[in-house]
Every structure is written in C-alpha cells, then in structure tokens.
Amino acid sequence: MPLITSIRRAVRRSYRRAVDLSHPARSPLGSSVVNCVVYREGARQYGDGDVEDALRRVRKAGDGFVWIGLHEPEQEEFTDLAELFGLHRLAIEDAVHEHPRPKVARYDDMLFAVFKTVCYVAHAELTATSEVVDTGELIAFVGADFVITIRHGGHGSLGPLREALEADPEQLAKGPAAVLHALADHVVDEYLAVTDAVQGDIEVVENAVFSEDSGRGDAGRIYQVKRELLELKRAVAPLDRPLHQLATQPMPVIGPEIRAYFRDVADHLTRATEQLTAYDALLDSILQAHLAQVTVAQNEDMRKITAWAAIVAIPTMVCGVYGMNFDHMPELHWTYGYPLVLSVIAAACFVIHRGFRRNGWL
Structure with a gap:
C-alpha cells in the first residue's frame, strides 16, 4: 500500500528530528496525513506513528482508539486507509469530495459526519467586494476503536482541539464519541465567534446609512454583508437536524451519556441560528432604510431642479417676448425701458427664489 509505505518512511525520518504533528502546515506522515495518535484510558500513547501498527495495537489490547487526522487527501491515498479500517465503499467518495450540506450517516457500526x-x-x-466569511469542511469517520478526521479548506486546524482533549483525560476516556462531540462543539463555537464578528460589520453599514454624510454607495456594502451572511447561514442552519439525531436517536458508538453533551451543542447551534436570523432581518431593514433615503434624496434633487427651472423660466419668457422684434412694444423707445425690464425680471426671480427657500425646495 503506497500510503502505508510512505508513512513508515516518514516516521523513520522523524526519529532524526522533532516534528510538531499537530501543526496544519506540517505533514511528516504523508502528503495528507497530519497526525496519528493512539489513546488509551484518556492518555496519549507515544509510539512510532505507524497507522497499521497503531490500529493493530488498539485491537489487540481491546481498549483505546486511534485518531488519524488528514487534510484534503486524494482518492487514491484515502483508498488505502479505507481498506485498512474497513470503511464502507461509499465512504471513499464521501471523504474526498465536498458536500453541500452538513449531515450524519450510518454505515453499519460506523458513523459518518460532515x-x-x-x-x-x-x-x-x-467594501462592496470584501470577503467576510470563509467556509471549509470537516469530515469525521467514527468507529468503536478509531476516529478519522478530514479537513477541507485552509482553516480549522484541529491541533488546539486535540491538545484541549488531551488536557481532559476523563472526557477523552469516553472514547471516539467524546472526540465527535468535541468536533461538533468546536465547529459550533466557531459559528458563534464568526456570528459575533459579523455583527461588527453590520454595525458599520448601519452607522454609515444613518450618518449625515451617508452616500449612495452603501448599498454595495449592504449587499456584500448580506451575501456573506447567507453563506454563513448555509453552513449553520442545516446542522440542526444532524445534531438533533446525535442528541436524541440511538447511534453506533454514541452512548446515552454522550447524547446529553450533544444536546448542549444543539442549544448553542440554536443560539447561532437565531442570531443569524435576527441579523438577516436587520440587514433587510437597513437596506430598506437606505433605499428610502436614496428616494428622498432623489426627490430633493428633483425639487431643486424644478425650482431653478421655474426661476429661469421668467427671464426666458420676458426675453422671448422682446425677442420677437415688434416695433410697438412697451417702453421700447424709452431710454429707461431696458433697465426697467431687467429690474422686473430680477425682482420676479428674487420673489420666486425666496418662496422656494421658504418652502424648503432650495
């Protein structure tokens, strides 16, 4: 098996230098394998990191489990691992391709979670083109004596999560189900953190819309935040049903004690979903307020244009009459006739301008 062979060669090289296996950017166990650790009674068992040997030791001892972390494996790579752990044939395709929605599926005595x-x-x-939310994917295969996690995307390293679990041996001793709960809890906590961060962007556009110097370009920023919020909702909302299944329905590997933990995670997810729904409604209100402001501004512009057109119409009318070149026109041959007409035009324009100013048109 090419993957197993590459793992063994990498492990032999790792003896000559210290390597941080939990770091997402380093993968000494292969091109996609980030970590391979055996846990027994909540404690990390240090060994050579060989996947095949780790699984054999766990099954020979009859207790503990092995946790393997991968990052964006190719289908050929994961085929070897799937054969080693006896994964369902559909699991190979599910592991290497991203899924449109979160889900929990059961394959015999194994759970598959997205x-x-x-x-x-x-x-x-x-700005109107700012990226606010970046999404990825975390896949977990959970069996009686193993956990396989697969990450897609450039974020969501599980190194800190693994360290937090290792610092709580009592919880980790509950087995692979405890790891699945920790994964779900970690993902939902990130939902809450990102939701709180997005609130800051919503406040920015809200303050801009209701400020005195608000511009008409704010619509682009509102649409951008709304689009990013929609992407966040697509990640958060569909997880409600899978968590409900894990919290209420009998599942392989998941005991009654762990189901209570999943109910707590489901409560946190409900909070995140409610916040996103409220933010979406708030953005709708902000957008409507912005469009109303734009309409009012356009009406004010039209009133100003109409007012100036009315003022200009007076000299246009008078000059148009005198431009007909009739011989018998009022005061045509009078010395002060021309200044008198200009004075009448100026007085009429002043009166109309003052009336428009008094009515708020200018």
Missing part, C-alpha cells in the same frame, strides 16, 4: 467550518476574514475596511 460539518461545515467557518472562519471570519479580517479586513481593514469593509
């Missing part, structure tokens, strides 16, 4: 991961993209200034 979570959508999210990450807030920091930006110096919110």
Whole structure:
C-alpha cells in the first residue's frame, strides 16, 4: 500500500528530528496525513506513528482508539486507509469530495459526519467586494476503536482541539464519541465567534446609512454583508437536524451519556441560528432604510431642479417676448425701458427664489 509505505518512511525520518504533528502546515506522515495518535484510558500513547501498527495495537489490547487526522487527501491515498479500517465503499467518495450540506450517516457500526467550518476574514475596511466569511469542511469517520478526521479548506486546524482533549483525560476516556462531540462543539463555537464578528460589520453599514454624510454607495456594502451572511447561514442552519439525531436517536458508538453533551451543542447551534436570523432581518431593514433615503434624496434633487427651472423660466419668457422684434412694444423707445425690464425680471426671480427657500425646495 503506497500510503502505508510512505508513512513508515516518514516516521523513520522523524526519529532524526522533532516534528510538531499537530501543526496544519506540517505533514511528516504523508502528503495528507497530519497526525496519528493512539489513546488509551484518556492518555496519549507515544509510539512510532505507524497507522497499521497503531490500529493493530488498539485491537489487540481491546481498549483505546486511534485518531488519524488528514487534510484534503486524494482518492487514491484515502483508498488505502479505507481498506485498512474497513470503511464502507461509499465512504471513499464521501471523504474526498465536498458536500453541500452538513449531515450524519450510518454505515453499519460506523458513523459518518460532515460539518461545515467557518472562519471570519479580517479586513481593514469593509467594501462592496470584501470577503467576510470563509467556509471549509470537516469530515469525521467514527468507529468503536478509531476516529478519522478530514479537513477541507485552509482553516480549522484541529491541533488546539486535540491538545484541549488531551488536557481532559476523563472526557477523552469516553472514547471516539467524546472526540465527535468535541468536533461538533468546536465547529459550533466557531459559528458563534464568526456570528459575533459579523455583527461588527453590520454595525458599520448601519452607522454609515444613518450618518449625515451617508452616500449612495452603501448599498454595495449592504449587499456584500448580506451575501456573506447567507453563506454563513448555509453552513449553520442545516446542522440542526444532524445534531438533533446525535442528541436524541440511538447511534453506533454514541452512548446515552454522550447524547446529553450533544444536546448542549444543539442549544448553542440554536443560539447561532437565531442570531443569524435576527441579523438577516436587520440587514433587510437597513437596506430598506437606505433605499428610502436614496428616494428622498432623489426627490430633493428633483425639487431643486424644478425650482431653478421655474426661476429661469421668467427671464426666458420676458426675453422671448422682446425677442420677437415688434416695433410697438412697451417702453421700447424709452431710454429707461431696458433697465426697467431687467429690474422686473430680477425682482420676479428674487420673489420666486425666496418662496422656494421658504418652502424648503432650495
């Protein structure tokens, strides 16, 4: 098996230098394998990191489990691992291709779970093209004595999560189900963190819309935040049903004690979903307010144009009459006739201008 052979060669090289296996950018066990660790009674068992040997030791001892972490494996690579762990044939295709929605599926005595991961993209200034939310995917195969996690995307490293679990041996001793709960809890916590961060962008566009110097270009930023919020909702909302299944329905590997933990995660997910729904409604209100402001501004512009057109119409009318070159016109041959007409035009324009100013048209 090419993957197993590459793992053994990489492990032999790792003896000559210290390597941080939990770091997402380093993969000494192969091109996609990030980590391979055996846990027994909640404690990490240090060994040579060989996947085949780790699984054999766990099954020979009859207790403990092996946790293998991968990052974007190719189908040929994962085929070897699937054969080693006896995964269902459909699992190979599911592991290497991204899924449109989170889900939980049962393959014999194994659970297959898909979570959508999210990450807030920091930006110096919110624009109409700013990326706010980046999404990825976390896949977990959970059996009686193994956990296989697969990440898709450039974020969502599980190194800190693994360290937190290792710091709580009592929880980790509950087996692979405890790892699945920790994964779900980690993903939902990220939902809450990103949701809180997005609130800051919503406040930015809200303040811009209701500020005195708000511009008509704010619509682009509102649509961008709404589009990114929609992407976040697509990751968060569909997870409700899978978590409900894990919390209430009998599942392989998941005991009654762990189901109570999943109910707590489901409560957190409900909070995130409610926040996103409220933010979406708020953005709709902000957009409607912005469009109303644009309409009012356009009406004010039209009133100003109409007022100036009315003022200009007076000299246009008078000059048009005198431009007909009739011989018998009022005061035509009078010395002060021309200044008198100009004075009448100026007085009429002043009166109309003052009336428009008084009515708020100018």
